[in-house]
Amino acid sequence: MGSEAVLRDVHARIEIDTATAPETALEAGRRAGAIDVRFPGFKDGRGYSLAALIRESGYAGELRAVGDILPDQKDCLERSGFDAISPDTPSPRWQRAGFTHAYQLGIARGATDRPPVYRARALAARKEQVDALNREHSASPPQTIIAASVDAFSGRIAMLSSFGVEAALGLALLAQVDRRVPVLFLDTQRHFPQTLTYRDQLIAHLGLEDVRILTPDPAEARALDSDGKLYERDSETCCELRKVRPLGAGLEDFDAVITGRKRAHGGERQSLQPFEFDGERVMINPVAGIDPAGIAALYRQMNLPAHPLREQGYASVGCWPCTAPSAGLHARDGRWPGSDRSECGIFDQARTDRAVAARKRAVRLIG
Ligand code: SF4
DSSP states (O other), rough: OOOOOEEETTTEEEEEEETOOOOHHHHHHHHHHHEEEEEESTOOTTHHHHHHHHTTTTOSSSEEEEEEEEEEOOOOOOHHHEEEEEESSOOOGGGGOOOOOOOOOOSSSSSSSSOHHHHHHHHHHHHHHHHHHHHHHOOHHHHHHHHHHHHHHHEEEEEOOOOTTTHHHHHHHHHHHHSSSSSEEEEOOOOEEEEHHHHHHHHHHOOOOOEEEOOOHHHHHHHOOOOOHHHHHHHHHHHHHIIIHHHHHHHOSSSSEOOOOOGGOOOOGOOSSSSOOOOOSSEEHHHHHHHHHHHHHHHHHHTOOOOOTTTOOSSSSOBBGGGGOSSSSSGGBBSSSSOOOOSSSSSSSHHHHHHHHHHTOOOOOOO
């Protein structure tokens, strides 16, 4: 890419051409409210690289492709991060432009929702794998399910743990299979201090070798929760900020996640299968079928330490502002007391999709 950039301000909009040096394009991304990338000819592919570079740097403003562009380029432009297109030559073909499948990897924030074809094939194969695992392990004990999962998704599997009152069981079973499997802990910065102490106690007790702490993005936390009381105003957004988004980032390296969900928790968990496919990742629920009496028995049998809040009546422990001792039938009745919430959203694929979609823009055709 040449360094003979054409760079000029048009009020808040900046126009660069495809010969613009990457560092100049990044500078444009830092100071512009909107950026036009001018394609001098449809065969010039450098504009795609510039768009991806600008998006990857965190630029969130409008990114518009202008110039000599053909309708067949629409999907590629979108997948590179453009969210608006203004061709020199308008054509009715633009209204039906696009491909049914794409062969490129979507690398930018503006990437289309359709996965590249190689990815679609891999996800279809994963769905078949999950169906086969459920057929084989519908009645298997938890440790067998964990061992089969670690074997099937070697190097691409993690356990998600709250280090709550029932968490030691799944963690202990995992440690018996392989202590090196990563364990993800969402540090919402709203945990009871007892949970953090218990976490460290369990890590040492079980010899877990790779516990990863996922925290909210500091800039997002400042923007959305400047007074630290978002949980009072909007608990859904608070969970998205402190749980859904950090988990989304933390899961990027993994194809499969072991959870501690159980059918006895009630609500939408009552129909849990050992293996579930959410369209992207495999969710594994090895202890889904164990009831509270079975959990208590296994704690005794395996000599597992209890969460300090257990003896104070907490049957399920999350963040301190949203957890109370359970007075209901199910363990999670003490979560978000006074509201009809029972889930924070981290297992809701549709919500995760919405969080991702909110960071994307639909491509607009201008002219
Ligand atoms: S459980 Fe409560 S404090 Fe924790 S992230 Fe959700 S709303 Fe915020």
